[in-house]
Amino acid sequence: MHASSEELRAALVGLLPRLRRFARALARDHHDADDLVQLAVERALLRSAQLRTDAPLANWMFGILRHAWLDELRARGRRAQLFVPAEAAAQVGDTSQGEHADTLAVQDALARLPEEQRAAVALVLIEGLSYKEAAYVMEVPIGTLTSRLARGREALQEMLGESPGALR
């Protein structure tokens, strides 16, 4: 059984905020992130027949969105995008909404991770997926997922240091 496209559309509208959060973690730039969400939604509607009912819709969408992001990176040239220079990262984000300084620091640090580690961190630590689910989304064995996650975490801790307010 697969969801009718009407049901799928309704479910996708409900998922848009989470898709945008995941896209923002991957792409950093707000406009790029929204482009990614839009692209993922278009692809999902085209491929609704492939929708698997054995996994949550959100996870299927995260996989589609990440593929769209990898395509985008390839199109732009991988090298330029995998590591956003520190000075550029500070300008990439839209700071007009008065974001907290720590928010910016965390977003910048995440943007500086290699894409594989960033996606693992975003799926497990931000989106709250289990290792198994995150491995499914990234189409890698669980061992690969956990080692990317571990390296991503270590790099983030190193960049961010201990925030006095974060340890309670």
Next chain:
Amino acid sequence: MIFSDETVMAYADGELDASMRAALELAMAGDPLLAQRVARQRALRARLRAAFDPVLDEPPAPRLLQNLREAAPQPRSATVVPLARRVVGRRSWPQWAAIAASLIGGALLGPLLIRTPGAPEVLVRNGQLQAGGALARALTDQLASSQAGAPVQIGVSFRAHNGDFCRSFVLHQPGALAGVACRGERSWRLEVLAPSPAGPGALSGYQPAASELPASVVRTLEELRAGEPLDAPSEAAARARGWHR
């Protein structure tokens, strides 16, 4: 016993099996350094969430909704009025639910919103879709275990991932609608609202089973839900606390 960084991380992520978890917890009790390593992992997760969760509350990009709305088929009934068009001003997050309702056919929403006299069951306040009138009262006061004959039937009460208390419901009058509402600081936020397959005028006095809820409502419920629905004592305790976290 020495615990690797990956084990500590897996513990912080809730991924260790029961025996390893017990071993680590035992060790942690006598090893402040180990406890600190765990706390460090948890703190990082909390910082990431604090940095990215506000994205969820940003108003949706009109083009994204446009994208989904244009793809929608023609409404089956000429009386369908997309709710999104009625709502003016800045859209904030709960209105995504309203837009979702419009996509699956919000035929019954229009009359509900503008109904007079009496307090409307569904209202838009500060750009949010909220429960009002009899619906808000039922969400606040009614227990799922005792509601025979009530115009609003509460399905299940549960905790969402963010800790909020949420309840599914079917509203029989004036139109058959089903949805999920979550308790905010001062009001019930409607997370999803859809025409109920039970149809208007369905007999009251029964508890809506999941199979009687529209698919979009069931899906939202499953997305939101953290853990099992509240049993009768927990539900009564939550009500006593005014459904605040």
